[in-house]
Amino acid sequence: MVVKDRILETALRMFRVYGVKGVTMFDIARDCGISKKTVYEHYVDKQALIDEGMQLLLRNHTAFLQECNALADNAIDELVRASQYIVGLARTLNPVMLFEIQKYHPDIWNNIEKFKGDCILTGIKENLKRGMTEGLYRQNLQTDIVARMRQLQLEAAFDPIQYPADQFDKQQVMEQVTAHFILGIATLKGHKLANQYLQIKEED
Incomplete structure (x- = not known):
């Protein structure tokens, strides 16, 4: 791995674990086993690192959702896979990071908000259309609203x-919310398929 990529990774x-405010360029250099000067040779300041780091995170998220869409057997399978990915991501991401980006780095936060609309919301709409085409979701769904x-x-x-970490397990919350959503929009055929996925997850 080249030095620049190692610095970014x-x-x-570190941002995902500790947030962005408390991590210094010296901390990053020390963890990489290189000098702070070397870090500055590749990134002009911490703002540049935060910006590129968030871009990488969003690109990886987009790539996974595209892969998920291609590999999933059906719309319900796709939705369940995406939910599991989000849980895994959330477990390695300190909410403080997003809070600090929103508060101290508004330009980067605007990119995240744009991503929510361009990628996440669009992806959900496409999943709804796929499920309706496959006969798994009800035909009368208003996709923009749902x-x-x-x-x-x-x-x-x-x-x-809403769900304090000391009272709720993120995976359980996501499983309950996702099951409620699927069963609320599914046809009878979709319910049968959804129950199969839920039973598989329970056995695991």
Whole structure:
């Protein structure tokens, strides 16, 4: 791995664990085993590292959702896979990082908000259309309304105010919210398929 990529990977990992405000360029250099001067040779300041780190995170998220869409057997399978990915991501991401980006780095936060609309919301709409075509979701769904409802569900599931970490397990919250969503939009055929996925997950 080239030095620049190693610096970025290290910085992103530290941001996700400790937040962005408390991590210094010296911390990143020390964790990489290089000098601070070397870090500055590749990144002009911490703002540049945060910006590129968030871009990498969003690109990886987009790539996974595209892969998920291609590999999933059906719309319900796709939705369940995506939910599991989000849980895994949330477990390695300190909510403080997003809070600090929103407060101290508004330009980067605007890119995240744009991503929510361009990628997440659009992806949910496409999943709804796929499920309706496959006969798994009800035909009378108003996708613009239901997609936004699902997006709000996802955001609420990881809101520490709504579901404090010391009282709720993120995976259980996501499983309950996702099951409720699927069963609420599914046809009888979709219900049967959804129950199969839920039973498989219980056995695991």
